[in-house]
Amino acid sequence: MKEPLKQGQQEATPTQKKNYRSSKKSNSNEIYYYRSSFMKEKRYFNVRLEFDKRKLEQTIENAIEEGTVGYVCSVESNNLTVANNNPEFLNVLNGALVNNCDGSVLAKILGYIHHKPLESYIGADIFIKYVRMCRYRQFFLGNTPEVLSGLKDNLSKIDPEIKNMRFETLPFRKVDEFDYQGIAQMINEDKPDIIWVSLGAPKQEMFMNRLQPYLHRGVMFGFGAIFNFNAGVGNVKRAPDWMLKLKLEWLHRAFEDPKKNVPRYWNFIKTLPRLIKEEMKRDNG
Numbered sequence: 001m002k003e004p005l006k007q008g009q010q011e012a013t014p015t016q017k018k019n020y021r022s023s024k025k026s027n028s029n030e031i032y033y034y035r036s037s038f039m040k041e042k043r044y045f046n047v048r049l050e051f052d053k054r055k056l057e058q059t060i061e062n063a064i065e066e067g068t069v070g071y072v073c074s075v076e077s078n079n080l081t082v083a084n085n086n087p088e089f090l091n092v093l094n095g096a097l098v099n100n101c102d103g104s105v106l107a108k109i110l111g112y113i114h115h116k117p118l119e120s121y122i123g124a125d126i127f128i129k130y131v132r133m134c135r136y137r138q139f140f141l142g143n144t145p146e147v148l149s150g151l152k153d154n155l156s157k158i159d160p161e162i163k164n165m166r167f168e169t170l171p172f173r174k175v176d177e178f179d180y181q182g183i184a185q186m187i188n189e190d191k192p193d194i195i196w197v198s199l200g201a202p203k204q205e206m207f208m209n210r211l212q213p214y215l216h217r218g219v220m221f222g223f224g225a226i227f228n229f230n231a232g233v234g235n236v237k238r239a240p241d242w243m244l245k246l247k248l249e250w251l252h253r254a255f256e257d258p259k260k261n262v263p264r265y266w267n268f269i270k271t272l273p274r275l276i277k278e279e280m281k282r283d284n285g
Contacts, residue, residue, distance in 0.1 A: 044110050045275045050098050051118045059098045063219050064193045070097030071208035071220040074123035077103055077268035079201040089202055092209045104247035113279050123223040134159040140167045142198035143227045150231030166190050175206045184214030195220040198227040
């Protein structure tokens with residue numbers, strides 16, 4: 001028996017399920033949503049998360065091999081907070097192919113509630129894993145020309161084929177104002193297996209959801225600052241190894257850009273008691 005669609009959700013037609021085409025205009029505010037066999041992960045704090053790393057990777061790789069279009073969201077405290085205060089954005093996260101948990105603190109809290117060990121799978125680690133596989137054609141979309149140039153140089157040292165892959169900026173505009181058909185045409189001509197999107201959360205997740213119906217193939221990843229981490233330019237750096245080992249990357253981010261990240265963490269802290277109460281009630285029910 002099918003689970004009923006939630007308010008604001010639409011089930012795709014058989015044609016859409018096959019190739020993700022849509023008759024909607026690129027500036028539509030509708031959230032593209034459909035069900036399929038891979039959307040079975042348990043919801044944590046109302047968001048679908050896959051904590052089994054192998055299952056997550058297998059879902060991604062199966063989609064690539066089958067030519068399925070989809071997107072992956074890296075869920076951390078900021079976009080989780082936005083999702084739980086914005087039903088439209090919650091539908092975007094839950095419409096993903098699969099989601100990884102990008103926060104060690106978030107994983108620990110959920111592990112405590114559900115009485116089982118849960119580990120985060122950081123987006124930066126997923127990114128470098130697929131680059132080092134030297135297996136897939138990739139497309140790098142978003143951020144600045146300077147960051148993209150540094151990123152291309154550094155990644156080409158890992159996989160020389162990346163020199164021949166596309167690195168494209170996007171104009172600075174609201175998520176409703178992108179020319180999704182035009183962007184998709186550029187990507188479709190290149191026929192990538194993976195499309196990395198760097199626009200920052202929650203914008204990049206909304207962008208991927210709206211671009212998805214126009215793509216012919218490819219799995220999109222919305223991983224924000226990871227371009228910056230690997231470009232070797234600018235002030236945005238990943239935490240040092242000792243902080244990564246101690247699961248303190250969140251603290252590094254707070255000190256690195258307190259104006260942006262401290263308010264985000266504070267909003268998460270304010271929302272957390274309600275989320276914990278609801279999660280414990282569901283777990284006990």
